[in-house]
Amino acid sequence: MIAIGEASRQSGVGIETIRYYEREGIVPEPERAANNRRLYSAQDVGRLRFLKRCRDLGFPLADARTLLALSESRSADCQSVRKLAEDHIRSVRRKIDALTKLNAALAELTANCATGTVDCPMLAELRAG
Amino acid sequence: MIAIGEASRQSGVGIETIRYYEREGIVPEPERAANNRRLYSAQDVGRLRFLKRCRDLGFPLADARTLLALSESRSADCQSVRKLAEDHIRSVRRKIDALTKLNAALAELTANCATGTVDCPMLAELRAG
DNA sequence: GCTTGATCCTGTAGTGGCTACAGAATGTAT
DNA sequence: ATACATTCTGTAGCCACTACAGGATCAAGC
Numbered sequence: 174m175i176a177i178g179e180a181s182r183q184s185g186v187g188i189e190t191i192r193y194y195e196r197e198g199i200v201p202e203p204e205r206a207a208n209n210r211r212l213y214s215a216q217d218v219g220r221l222r223f224l225k226r227c228r229d230l231g232f233p234l235a236d237a238r239t240l241l242a243l244s245e246s247r248s249a250d251c252q253s254v255r256k257l258a259e260d261h262i263r264s265v266r267r268k269i270d271a272l273t274k275l276n277a278a279l280a281e282l283t284a285n286c287a288t289g290t291v292d293c294p295m296l297a298e299l300r301a302g
Numbered sequence: 303m304i305a306i307g308e309a310s311r312q313s314g315v316g317i318e319t320i321r322y323y324e325r326e327g328i329v330p331e332p333e334r335a336a337n338n339r340r341l342y343s344a345q346d347v348g349r350l351r352f353l354k355r356c357r358d359l360g361f362p363l364a365d366a367r368t369l370l371a372l373s374e375s376r377s378a379d380c381q382s383v384r385k386l387a388e389d390h391i392r393s394v395r396r397k398i399d400a401l402t403k404l405n406a407a408l409a410e411l412t413a414n415c416a417t418g419t420v421d422c423p424m425l426a427e428l429r430a431g
Numbered sequence: 432g433c434t435t436g437a438t439c440c441t442g443t444a445g446t447g448g449c450t451a452c453a454g455a456a457t458g459t460a461t
Numbered sequence: 462a463t464a465c466a467t468t469c470t471g472t473a474g475c476c477a478c479t480a481c482a483g484g485a486t487c488a489a490g491c
Contacts, residue, residue: 176467176468178466187449188467189450189451190450193449208456208469209456209457209469210467210469231401231408240428243425244425251422251425254422255412255424262408265404265408269398272360272401273398275360276391279359279391282387283388293372295383295387296369299352300348317438318478318480319479326477337439337486338440338485338486339439339486339487362477363477364476
């Protein structure tokens with residue numbers, strides 16, 4: 174059994190974030206020592222690492238929570254997992270598309286923006302339209 | 303002089319957002335009619351459209367505000383505009399890179415996830431590590 | 432003149448997912 | 462004994478809106 178700081182180090186989840194997950198009911202309340210400090214088991218740390226990986230993959234916290242529940246349920250329902258993941262992939266691809274268009278638009282805007290011009294063409298472009 | 307609803311329609315900025323911009327001091331307080339309703343000039347609408355375009359290009363609101371100030375200053379300082387824009391382009395490209403990697407990681411995860419498996423390999427992968 | 436419905440007003444609270452305190456109580460090392 | 466690190470609770474801030482609640486006013490039709 175380890176303290177919250179060590180659990181944070183081992184899982185990569187920040188201390189404040191761990192307490193936040195607890196408040197939100199995303200992870201169960203851990204044991205407490207006699208001095209009221211939280212005590213984490215290896216399983217607790219495993220949950221945190223799972224959540225960390227989900228979040229790093231860009232899943233919304235609500236999805237991460239669902240995935241964790243699925244992961245701990247007796248029947249690991251692969252269909253539900255697939256659906257969540259595929260929806261998320263679609264959303265990631267949409268974001269990439271949007272940002273790619275944005276990038277093109279920004280590149281075009283700045284391309285016309287020569288250094289030191291008195292009336293900046295980029296501002297003119299932003300005003301126009 | 304038009305009311306806030308019409309200014310919203312003409313600029314594409316939502317009514318609540320217009321009032322928010324006013325509260326935040328991003329646009330000046332507009333005139334008021336005798337009945338206390340806001341009255342917008344063509345210039346006011348122009349400002350809102352400018353902000354809308356900046357936001358659509360993904361500039362943070364703080365940058366949009368700076369760009370608007372630059373746009374209205376006597377000496378349209380093209381250098382500052384370039385710097386803001388180039389920083390923003392870099393951040394957009396970083397986001398694209400990150401999402402592209404994410405997309406690959408997610409694709410790999412789901413590729414192994416056959417339909418209806420009892421122990422979902424994606425969950426196994428999220429647990430491992 | 433009256434009703435209906437649209438528009439507007441102010442003020443406050445919620446969103447997501449943390450993050451950063453404040454202020455107090457412990458624990459650990461010298 | 463002292464210094465410093467860690468933990469505790471509770472609250473507020475971040476970004477950029479968005480969504481109410483509860484009320485006032487306006488415009489159009491009858």
